[in-house]
Amino acid sequence: xxxxxxxQRAFTFEYLMWLFIRISALGLYLLVxxxxxxxxxxxxxxQMDIATLIRWTFxxxxxxxINSNIPDLDLGWVGLLWQVVQGFAVFLGVTHGFNGLxxxxxxxxxxxxxxxxxxxxxxxxxxxxxxxxxxxxxxS
Amino acid sequence: xxxxxxxxxYLICLKRLDPILIIRVCEYFLKGSLExxxxxxxxxxxxxxxAIINKGFLFRHFFQEVCMSRERNVGVxxxxxxxxxxxxxxxxxxxxxxxxxxxxxxxxxxASYLSQLFGSNIGQAINAIYxxxxxxxxxxxxxxxxxxxxxxxxxxxxxxxxxxxxRETIWIEWAVxxxxxxxxxxxxxxxxxxxx
Numbered sequence: 001x002x003x004x005x006x007x008q009r010a011f012t013f014e015y016l017m018w019l020f021i022r023i024s025a026l027g028l029y030l031l032v033x034x035x036x037x038x039x040x041x042x043x044x045x046x047q048m049d050i051a052t053l054i055r056w057t058f059x060x061x062x063x064x065x066i067n068s069n070i071p072d073l074d075l076g077w078v079g080l081l082w083q084v085v086q087g088f089a090v091f092l093g094v095t096h097g098f099n100g101l102x103x104x105x106x107x108x109x110x111x112x113x114x115x116x117x118x119x120x121x122x123x124x125x126x127x128x129x130x131x132x133x134x135x136x137x138x139x140s
Numbered sequence: 141x142x143x144x145x146x147x148x149x150y151l152i153c154l155k156r157l158d159p160i161l162i163i164r165v166c167e168y169f170l171k172g173s174l175e176x177x178x179x180x181x182x183x184x185x186x187x188x189x190x191a192i193i194n195k196g197f198l199f200r201h202f203f204q205e206v207c208m209s210r211e212r213n214v215g216v217x218x219x220x221x222x223x224x225x226x227x228x229x230x231x232x233x234x235x236x237x238x239x240x241x242x243x244x245x246x247x248x249x250x251a252s253y254l255s256q257l258f259g260s261n262i263g264q265a266i267n268a269i270y271x272x273x274x275x276x277x278x279x280x281x282x283x284x285x286x287x288x289x290x291x292x293x294x295x296x297x298x299x300x301x302x303x304x305x306x307r308e309t310i311w312i313e314w315a316v317x318x319x320x321x322x323x324x325x326x327x328x329x330x331x332x333x334x335x336x
Contacts (some may be wrong), residue, residue, distance in 0.1 A: 006272065025290045032287075050327045051276065058283065063252065097242040119163055128245060132253045140255060 016100050024092040028067050031089050035060045042076045060085055083137055090133040098126040226310035234289045239284035244270075244279055273332030280324050289315050 038059040044053050048068035055064040062078045070077060102122050109115050248270055255263030269275060292313050296302055302309065 022294050023296060025287075029195070029287070029291070049331070050324070051331065052325065054280065093245070097238070098312070100238045101242055104239065129249065133249050136249060136253050136256060140252075 014066050017103075021096060024096045027088065028096070030135055032057055032087060034085060037082060038076075047071075061087055061137070061140055086137040087134065089133070090137060094126060094129045094133060098129070109132065158159060200256050230289050230292075230310055230313065233285055233294075237286040240282045241279070241286060244282070273328050277325060280328070281321060284321055284324075285308055288313055 036053070038060070039048075039053060041114050044056070047070045048065060051070045052065050060082050062073050062082070065075065065077060094121070101104075102119065104116055105118055107120065152214060247266055251263040251266035251270070253263070254260035255267060270279075292309050296309065
């Protein structure tokens with residue numbers, strides 16, 4: 001049973017994804033920090049419980065805080081800024097996740113044809129999830 | 141062949157020896173006849189290692205991650221008995237939490253999409269599961285552990301000289317994780333038990 005060989009030290013797809021995984025992780029950290037600081041500035045401490053604050057932190061979508069004690073969501077909680085932040089979170093998060101899935105699966109798959117089929121399947125799923133999440137961001 | 145691979149990981153992790161040194165020693169004694177199972181997580185920062193790889197050796201060994209591909213016939217339970225310890229547990233939990241998040245967050249996004257755009261009952265049913273406090277504990281464990289362990293991996297990749305202390309970094313990681321997780325656990329459980 002062949003598993004995949006060690007990646008070469010060159011400008012390859014594996015190297016790019018290795019780099020992307022690290023950079024997107026740091027990017028997601030940045031988005032989390034932006035989310036929690038902004039929420040606290042907008043008065044989250046008096047307007048929501050900690051579970052809601054955590055939900056907003058990981059994905060600053062107005063639907064994540066709609067049931068808390070916020071009197072008016074239009075005062076800062078919705079808008080283009082948050083849609084952009086959510087867009088970044090969607091792209092980085094979904095791509096990071098699907099590449100991680102690819103990594104795990106390909107550790108156990110040596111067959112080239114099977115690996116190609118798997119990559120195609122994961123790529124379609126990735127496109128689908130990006131589409132679904134983007135529509136969700138734009139319509140919420 | 142396999143035993144040597146495992147011992148090598150043991151030497152690197154437990155005895156805190158320089159992986160490059162060990163590989164050079166192996167190279168000297170074995171003259172290329174060995175298929176070492178080496179995969180160094182930060183190998184892009186180790187030019188020497190790649191010089192060796194390019195000589196025709198096949199290094200496939202998870203540096204802080206025990207290689208559990210089927211080739212080595214290491215089952216899950218053998219894996220727990222194996223002396224990988226903290227780094228191996230972190231590697232395992234990183235993968236489990238990653239898979240968990242892809243499934244759970246993916247389903248959650250899909251459910252929100254269905255209920256938001258079509259008012260679907262399926263979406264609302266799935267979201268109801270997500271709002272249960274048991275589920276919130278699980279997903280928060282996954283997210284927090286994955287985030288902190290990922291940061292540890294990035295730090296070790298950027299400063300590979302810290303790799304000799306990688307067992308200690310695991311302890312630091314748990315020391316950061318446990319208080320943060322406990323606070324959230326107390327809040328979620330007390331809210332869940334009070335029925336709000």
